[in-house]
Amino acid sequence: MNSPQPSSLDVKKSLGEVVVSIKDVNFSYAPGERQILSGLNMEFRRGQVVAVMGGSGCGKTTILRLIGGQFTAQSGQVLFEGQDIGKMSSKELMAARRRMGMLFQFGALFTDLSVFENVAFPLREHTDLSEELLRSLVLMKLNAVGLRGARDLMPSQISGGMARRVALARAIALDPPLIMYDEPFAGLDPISLGITARLIRDLNNALGATSLLVTHDVEETFEIADYVYFIANGSIGAQGTPEELSRSTDPFVRQFLDAAPDGPVPFHYPGQSLEEDFGVRA
């Protein structure tokens, strides 16, 4: 953890260069459809664990897909190590992706491969390592997530939490400078949740990487994150260190942190009034 109660400025000053930068990005899935992101600006610096939080469907995962080059922004720039992802050729994009690791919400392990082979997959695809060296590397990665002993199991034989850890080992197989986590805590029991959160922080420190965390889980995230962005209506609703946000009086931040059912994010989906639906006069 960082020193107690650092401010946003302290955090930005103390950390390395910008690894990912999102500038004035607008995105919708198709022309004329709902704008998912509008005028979004973000920065992710080396060595940071940065959390992106917000309600369901607010576009958090879309940000990861934009950084990974799986979606292209309608306007604005997504820069990875200074290069615009949207303007990269297919070959350049592949080279950029080799420098990224991504943990998917449910692990996305290859169901026909064992735990060992899942972690070995990126190494087999991108390197010509000898079988002996490859084995050592895979076992080291599995050891880092505490699953060296589960190497021969198939994905169907392990729990959701273990699958997430195997996927984490796979995501860091090539020691990427950027690791992205899509809802890493969703559906985990408290023990697995604590283990996963600690692993994210420890691995980030050990690799000197940048971790980008898309999540809903306030408590665990605030324990490990250096900086937090709250997304609302397609742009930044609030941002700051966990300590700053904990003290925030912003209604949106308060509703999210206090898990209040109603507030700036309404409980009821927009529609006809109750009186109109039930035919009752007010």
Add this chain to the structure above:
Amino acid sequence: MTAILNLFGDLGFFIRRNLISLGLATRMFAAVIWRSGFLLKRPRLVVDQILFVGNHSFVIIAVSGLFVGFVLGLQGYYTLNRYGSEQALGLLVALSLTRELGPVITALLFAGRAGTSLTAEIGLMKAGEQLSAMEMMAVDPLGRVIAPRLWAGIISMPILATIFTAVGVMGGYFVGVPLIGVDSGAFWSQMQGGVDLFSDIGNGLIKSLVFGVAVTFIALYQGYEAKPTPEGVSQATTRTVVISSLSVLALDFLLTAMMFSN
């Protein structure tokens, strides 16, 4: 008036949707072929898939071939016997199998057995974000997942059709010779004299090769483009059987017209 306009609108939408789908499929096919080069360096990927789509279809193909051979032997005998030509039973069985039934029934069975499992496998990989994960690992799913399966289907189909035909001939022999009493020498000699290596067996193999490309690609395309939901995968699996069966029958007509017309 509105009904007529709606009819034209629906027709236009239907045509546009299918043209888009055809364009996407063509583009994907070209991309898969383009990315197949690396399989020469890693043939193991294709061999594994031949085991999956080819070997695992062996039993259904062989058993079906045997029963089709039995039926051909019986029906052929009943018909030929009317004209006193039962000695030509071997020729009838062999020509029916090599030219038509072998490639066509094998392709239809392959669509039901291997095609559906390919669609479901790819569709579930998509639903489980495995294809996205692969993309994010800088591995192209078209080259790594789709291309080995396509080539495995193309290689397996002619082999399976040959097995179907060979077992079918033995089925026809079993019914015709030991059970009904057709002369064994006549059965084989008429077959040997009447079946041409290139125009019958060769064309049959070309047919099964074409069916292999069509059925396997349809199955893979449907899986790749399936909606990543349980309903989406089940609908894609159904579409695989329907589209590939109709394609096989339509292609068979075209190929037969091209190969066996004067």
